[in-house]
Amino acid sequence: MADEFRKRTATRAGELRDQGKPAKLDAILVDSGDNGARVYAENQARTCEQLGIEYQLHELPVGSSQGTIETKVMELNLDPSVHAIMVHMPLPDGVDSHHIKMLLDPDKDVEGVNPANIGNVVYGRSMRAPCTALATLKLIDSTGFDLKGKRCVVVGASVVVGRPIAVLLMQREATVISCNKFTEGMDELCRSADVLIPAAGVAGLIKADMVKPGALVVDVGVNRILDPETGKKQTVGDVAYDEVREVAGWVSPVPGGVGPMTVAVLLHNVVELAEG
Numbered sequence: 001m002a003d004e005f006r007k008r009t010a011t012r013a014g015e016l017r018d019q020g021k022p023a024k025l026d027a028i029l030v031d032s033g034d035n036g037a038r039v040y041a042e043n044q045a046r047t048c049e050q051l052g053i054e055y056q057l058h059e060l061p062v063g064s065s066q067g068t069i070e071t072k073v074m075e076l077n078l079d080p081s082v083h084a085i086m087v088h089m090p091l092p093d094g095v096d097s098h099h100i101k102m103l104l105d106p107d108k109d110v111e112g113v114n115p116a117n118i119g120n121v122v123y124g125r126s127m128r129a130p131c132t133a134l135a136t137l138k139l140i141d142s143t144g145f146d147l148k149g150k151r152c153v154v155v156g157a158s159v160v161v162g163r164p165i166a167v168l169l170m171q172r173e174a175t176v177i178s179c180n181k182f183t184e185g186m187d188e189l190c191r192s193a194d195v196l197i198p199a200a201g202v203a204g205l206i207k208a209d210m211v212k213p214g215a216l217v218v219d220v221g222v223n224r225i226l227d228p229e230t231g232k233k234q235t236v237g238d239v240a241y242d243e244v245r246e247v248a249g250w251v252s253p254v255p256g257g258v259g260p261m262t263v264a265v266l267l268h269n270v271v272e273l274a275e276g
Contacts, residue, residue: 001142002260005268006051012271013052023274024054025084025110025267026076030069031062032092041088047263053270066095070103077105084110084270110269113160122167128269133164135261136197136218137172143250145195145216147172153189155179155206155238156199161220165197196248198238206239214249220258 013023025048029041041057048055058072069091076082085108091097101109106116112128120126140147152174156162162178169176174195179186181200190196190210198206199220211217221238237254245251252258 001139002264005138005261005264006047009053009264009268009271010051012275016271016274017052021274022052022054023084023271024056024082025086025270026056026058026082027086027088028058028060028069028072028076029088030060030064030091030095032090037088037090044263047267048270051267053267062092064092064095066099069095069100073100073103077103077108083108083276084273086111086266108273110266110273112164112269118159118164121164124171129164129168130160131262131265131269132161132220132258133168135258135265136165136220137168138265139218139252139258139261140195140216143216145250147174147195149173149175150194151175151177151192152195152197153177153179153193154197154199155186155190156201156220158199162199165199165220169195200238202238203236204238204240206244208240208243208247211244211247213247215247217244217248217251218258219252219254222254222259 016023027041027044029037045055045057060068060072076085085104087100089097091100101113102115104114106114109117112130117126117128121129147169152169154162154166154176157178157180166176166178177189179189187210190206191212193212193215195216196211197218197220201221201223203223203225217239219237219239223236224233225236227234235255239251241251241253
């Protein structure tokens with residue numbers, strides 16, 4: 001599904017190039033010692049090249065202050081040649097990432113993380129929701145599942161994942177229950193869900209006995225754990241995939257599920273912003 005989405009994005013990017021206004025993504029990376037962010041930036045650059053999207057990485061050195069990062073964001077905001085901006089996370093300790101997101105021009109905020117864009121999603125005035133939330137909805141739509149009136153349980157309520165997902169589901173007239181680590185009877189709530197969306201960041205949290213037979217399960221969790229057999233780190237979701245797949249009607253894998261769709265949605269947003 002992500003491949004098909006990228007093909008359509010590449011076609012639109014090609015049309016923009018032919019018109020002399022190529023799509024471009026400007027990304028800010030602050031060196032914080034997190035190699036994962038740099039790997040993501042490098043992968044992003046390769047994917048942009050494959051789709052015909054220009055990519056410029058603005059690197060800031062270790063120890064960059066709040067003011068330095070804010071200045072770079074404002075420079076890109078004010079540059080008329082820039083139409084899509086994102087800031088790689090995490091930012092260094094002591095930097096207020098929420099304030100950095102607030103500074104992003106809402107009309108250039110390709111990830112939909114500016115509070116203004118999230119607010120517009122709540123009011124149903126924009127579909128530039130955070131990319132992971134929108135990717136989750138697109139995966140659900142791909143199954144042909146009618147959300148109207150169905151019970152959807154979202155496990156996790158982060159600002160850019162769990163909450164926006166809940167809002168998007170409400171807009172489809174689903175009955176939404178948001179769970180967190182303090183929710184009593186969470187196992188029973190999960191078992192009652194027609195659509196179950198774990199986004200808690202807890203490896204293997206959702207077991208087979210917590211899933212309603214035939215339910216649609218979209219695993220948004222991303223966790224790095226040690227493989228007991230090899231001793232190497234591996235990426236897993238919040239769902240115990242091998243056992244849950246025997247019960248669920250649909251279940252997305254990690255890696256290979258929400259992740260690729262999130263990247264596809266991000267690059268779709270770049271082209272959409274370039275089109276104006």
